[in-house]
Amino acid sequence: MNILIIEDEDSAATQLTAMVAVHFEQVDFAPVIDNVEDARDFLAARPAIDLIFLDINLSDGLSFSIFKDMVIDTPIIFTTAYDQYAIQAFELNSIDYLLKPIRSEKLTQAIDKFKRLDSRQQMLPDLQSIEKVRMLINAAGTYKRNFLVPYKDKLIPLGVADIAWFELQHTLVRGMTHDKASYFMEEKSLEELGAILDPWEFYRANRQFLVSRKAIKEVQHYFNGRLYVHVLPAPPEKILISKAKAGHFKAWMRSR
CATH class of the missing domain: 2.40.50.1020 (LytTr DNA-binding domain)
Structure with missing residues (x-):
């Protein structure tokens, strides 16, 4: 397993690395990336990465801009302290959307979901999943009006x-x-x-x-x-x- 963590907080990246490592017998972590620009440059080279853990709020902007003019087939587990980006995350190659602080049982569920998927297949958005998240967010009144x-x-x-x-x-x-x-x-x-x-x-x-x-x-x-x-x-x-x-x-x- 080759895993990339994109996270701008050192402590969060260190903790996530330790939590993820226990779920795989053999795993290699690419160097942690903490900004959009470096992430785009790294991913543009099409590295052999099986799974990405992607923070949404990075030091130089929202990580969604990484996907601008770039197709990324690698499955992604989003990590963030905010729930308002859930819909946009599901529209990308998202397996799951984990809210910080990340709970071990939620991480386990996300990784189990990843293991059940063919990581080589680009996933289209799941409308039922989006609808569930939409209902939760709409109930909180967070959509722009x-x-x-x-x-x-x-x-x-x-x-x-x-x-x-x-x-x-x-x-x-x-x-x-x-x-x-x-x-x-x-x-x-x-x-x-x-x-x-x-x-x-x-x-x-x-x-x-x-x-x-x-x-x-x-x-x-x-x-x-x-x-x-x-x-x-x-x-x-x-x-x-x-x-x-x-x-x-x-x-x-x-x-x-």
């Missing part, structure tokens, strides 16, 4: 329900409302937005777009197994769902 967006020399209140889609434009995120008003958001990435919005109302279509269920008018089959999502207002570019995500997107559309 309103924004306060900068506009010229003012701040404009903007309801999440008013937004049709978010688009990444270079390093800025633009929100388009159903009545065609456009605002640049204070949030700097679609990953950050995805962590605070209800995943049953907004879907991460691709690297550039996060779309509202209400804005989707029809879905058209496109080249190479992709889907073309027609939304209103129409964005400047086609919103395409990859062949790999097409089945999950259709299941999402049928849900609720």
Whole structure:
């Protein structure tokens, strides 16, 4: 077993290493990584890693940004002190989501789950698991319902329900409302937005777009197994769902 721990707290990394080691007869740990940039560089080289333990809040930002422009097939067990990122974690190669301080019985359950899986197979999100987490988080009222967006020399209140889609434009995120008003958001990435919005109302279509269920008018089959999502207002570019995500997107559309 080759295991990578990405964690920015030395004590937490040391403790997790000791806890994990007892679950495997033979295990090698890669050097601990404590930031997003080094993690991206390390994983880009496609190292022989069987399992990743990934803290969400790292020293230079959210670890979700590691996955931007990069496909990682290695199974992941997320570790964090916060519960609001659970949905986004399940949408990646997540086996489990462990809250700190990590309890030994929860770690055992997560590793047992890993052992039952084929670690070479990239896992699609489990909608039933996401729904369970969504219900728990929604009960706590932690989903974003309103924004306060900068506009010229003012701040404009903007309801999440008013937004049709978010688009990444270079390093800025633009929100388009159903009545065609456009605002640049204070949030700097679609990953950050995805962590605070209800995943049953907004879907991460691709690297550039996060779309509202209400804005989707029809879905058209496109080249190479992709889907073309027609939304209103129409964005400047086609919103395409990859062949790999097409089945999950259709299941999402049928849900609720």
